Amino acid sequence: MVLDIISAVLIFLGALLSLAAAVGLVRFGDLLSRMHASAKPQVLGLILVAVAIAIQFPTWATVSTLAIIISFQLVTIPVATHMVGRAGYRTKHLRRSMLYRDELAEAVDRAEARELAWERQRGIGTDHHDG
Amino acid sequence: MNQIVIDVLIVAGSVLLAASVIIALYRIVRGPSILDRMIGTDVVLASIMCGLGGYMALSDRTDLLPVLIVLAMLGFVGSVSVSRYVSKSDSMTPGAEAGALSDFSNSDWHMPRDGQGKATAEAASGSPAYSEVDEVTEIEDPTFDPHADAEGEGLGTGPDPGPDDAEDQGSGTSAKRGESNGP
Numbered sequence: 423m424v425l426d427i428i429s430a431v432l433i434f435l436g437a438l439l440s441l442a443a444a445v446g447l448v449r450f451g452d453l454l455s456r457m458h459a460s461a462k463p464q465v466l467g468l469i470l471v472a473v474a475i476a477i478q479f480p481t482w483a484t485v486s487t488l489a490i491i492i493s494f495q496l497v498t499i500p501v502a503t504h505m506v507g508r509a510g511y512r513t514k515h516l517r518r519s520m521l522y523r524d525e526l527a528e529a530v531d532r533a534e535a536r537e538l539a540w541e542r543q544r545g546i547g548t549d550h551h552d553g
Numbered sequence: 554m555n556q557i558v559i560d561v562l563i564v565a566g567s568v569l570l571a572a573s574v575i576i577a578l579y580r581i582v583r584g585p586s587i588l589d590r591m592i593g594t595d596v597v598l599a600s601i602m603c604g605l606g607g608y609m610a611l612s613d614r615t616d617l618l619p620v621l622i623v624l625a626m627l628g629f630v631g632s633v634s635v636s637r638y639v640s641k642s643d644s645m646t647p648g649a650e651a652g653a654l655s656d657f658s659n660s661d662w663h664m665p666r667d668g669q670g671k672a673t674a675e676a677a678s679g680s681p682a683y684s685e686v687d688e689v690t691e692i693e694d695p696t697f698d699p700h701a702d703a704e705g706e707g708l709g710t711g712p713d714p715g716p717d718d719a720e721d722q723g724s725g726t727s728a729k730r731g732e733s734n735g736p
Contacts, residue, residue: 440599
């Protein structure tokens with residue numbers, strides 16, 4: 423019975439994290455901030471619920487499957503979040519006034535300078551198209 | 554007494570999950586860009602996974618564990634594919650977020666210029682400029698890589714099909730036009 427209560431508390435905490443992510447999704451004003459909010463139930467909420475399931479069914483088959491699920495989430499969620507953030511940076515869906523530091527801008531500057539040098543080396547003028 | 558505590562916790566958790574799904578649906582409807590909608594969809598999917606896990610834990614349904622795996626994989630594939638094909642012309646819903654995204658200025662951004670090689674080829678063949686190429690591709694010049702490092706590492710996330718497809722389309726139509734103009 424104590425284990426049932428612990429399991430119910432864990433499920434309740436997972437639901438609370440999910441609600442926190444949804445509230446952050448509405449309250450935050452930026453794509454990157456919303457990404458920051460939305461990653462919580464995907465990892466920690468699912469871990470809490472998986473621990474609740476493992477408490478209820480402490481068999482090897484269940485626990486190993488839950489470990490597979492959690493490790494899969496831990497691997498794939500950063501990748502998906504990185505892809506979303508990269509697309510958001512490319513399509514300007516972020517507020518630059520909310521950034522303390524933009525480390526990617528330096529890389530973009532370097533790439534642009536390299537592209538300019540490459541064009542100059544290739545001998546194609548840019549005036550007739552840019553003007 | 555213990556059963557009452559468990560019931561209260563379960564009902565409260567269900568209400569929280571339902572509220573989070575509804576709030577995330579609000580963000581999906583209202584979201585200014587498709588990436589915000591994708592994040593809202595991820596939150597909906599996470600809520601579904603939490604609810605399914607709770608249902609499994611409390612009603613002896615361990616046969617639903619593969620469904621949890623499938624849902625995890627679905628969220629990953631959906632996020633990656635949608636963000637992979639978001640283009641520059643993904644217009645945000647105007648006025649959906651008052652004052653939040655209006656203070657952009659183009660000079661803040663380091664966006665690539667138009668591809669000079671393609672432009673000269675089009676000017677030489679006399680074909681009109683393809684305006685729909687800009688809607689498909691996010692970078693016109695295929696050699697431009699804004700995410701490359703100084704060491705010359707290119708795109709680290711796989712092939713970028715947009716510019717190649719656009720270029721293939723452009724060359725194909727210009728070749729056809731040349732053939733028709735020949736005789």
